[in-house]
Amino acid sequence: MIKNKDLEKELVQKGYKITRQRKIILDTFARLKKRWITAQELYEIVIEKNPKINFSTVYRNLDILTRISILCKIDKGQGVYYYSLNNKDHHHHLICKLCGKTKSIHFCPLEYIDTENFQDFTIVEHKLEIYGYCKECMKDRLVSSGK
């Protein structure tokens, strides 16, 4: 169970203020657990509790929460970003190009890369996303292509 109180503590500790808007946003993600939502979907949930919250406040909070790793932000290839509570452990994603389903993988390329070859480049971040078809969607593809 993810407690929004813990998330608030983390924010305070990093010097951010706990605003009414931010509380609602954190609370929403805590209740959604690991479900992925878009900025638009978050906005719609959030205005139920505070009808005058602004879209740019939503975006600014998504940005901060992502940068401090409370949220995870992914591009499912649909022209919109998806957000959800981040796992504590470092991971990447498999993303189904058809249904958008995602799966975390604990493989990380940085463990395999020969960083000795990059003395002249200091790595600070990386992004790996793997796209394809999940089992179910692959089945559908085979069927519709006449097996």
Next chain:
Amino acid sequence: MIKNKDLEKELVQKGYKITRQRKIILDTFARLKKRWITAQELYEIVIEKNPKINFSTVYRNLDILTRISILCKIDKGQGVYYYSLNNKDHHHHLICKLCGKTKSIHFCPLEYIDTENFQDFTIVEHKLEIYGYCKECMKDRLVSSGK
């Protein structure tokens, strides 16, 4: 030397038409060699030769050329995409967060991933980008932080 005639041949072979607009775009990338440019920069070069070419034509062509791997598209983290002629070999990028310089690397995570573990997921694409600081920018950072 990259010849735009070769690029045109590739397009024809894949069933695309060679329009006046497309010729100018291909020619521009061929002449720029491996320099990275944004859609805006391309548009500005291209209207010199045909002042009535439309921005959406530029975007649509960038999209097609990227999808068929004639161009490579990267996110340097500045809120705009950069495009350049693609290498023929599969590669990924190191991107400097300060000056935007990029370096191709021929390391690919898919060679290290244990695909046996993903029988239930069919991989068709992947995206790896590594961000950090290049030698020069790292030097500047060390200096400005008081060595």
Next chain:
DNA sequence: TGCCTAAATGCAAGTATTTGCATTTAATTA
């Protein structure tokens, strides 16, 4: 060469996200 048609373009409107700036507010301190 002229006709035909699918593909490409132009244009205008739409979408997702970001930003500048004036105002409000959370949290610190007196």
Next chain:
DNA sequence: TAATTAAATGCAAATACTTGCATTTAGGCA
């Protein structure tokens, strides 16, 4: 508790990119 102030918010405009639809055009064929 009231005063202070940096951070956060609201609002409106900007940016980067995409899309629908009417029109044009490349390239195949008679």
